Amino acid sequence: MQYQYLLKRNLKKNWSEEELRASVDAYVEMHSLEARGKPFVKKAYYETLANTFGRTVKSYEYRMQNISYVYSLQGRQWVSGLKPARNVGVNVIQMLEDLIAKSEGQHLVAIAYFNAAVEKLRKRPPSLPPKGNKKPASFLSSGTRFVRDPEVVAWVLAEAAGHCECCESSAPFLREDGSPFLEVHHVQHLADHGEDTINNAVALCPNCHSELHYGMGKKELAEELRAKITRLQVTGA
């Protein structure tokens, strides 16, 4: 009797992979709708999940906040109103991160190929602003490496001329080839549907770059950048 009761309670407590996947899919959809400025009703998503898997609407809302926590750990924007809830084990975080990657249809890209292309282009940066991609096809969600146009990177680095476009200090060190080390960041992250164009890319020192992903005031800092750098004020047609 006791055992049966415990078993029943456990069954109710554990989330199956199927249920986690459905929750992540719902979150990714809301995240994408929000990034594209489309309206949606969060509660409708929880209700669908509740009807399918038989938990309370509240428990799905809380699960969504765990997913926000994974997004915040990745340095991304989370769905508004779903404040990250940190009360979740690392195993579940790993599972959620994996499901997010799958749900977003991401795949690894040839990092070496990309870096080599940038290196070549930096010797002779494009003289005219490159077009880039308004809708980059695929990307990595974690870290700073995304599929992007090497011409955009080369052009932005040439434009920055060795100074961080945020704090304006000189690059902290030189690369092995003697060029100043700066990182190219997308103001609206590619993972959040940002364009891979010079109108959305800035060259930053590693400190400013990290602050724009993980800082408490990252939204405000991004707004300051937009106000300061005129090419960022050009919006995609």
Ligand SMILES: [Zn+2]
């Ligand atoms: Zn800086």
Ligand SMILES: [Zn+2]
């Ligand atoms: Zn970045």
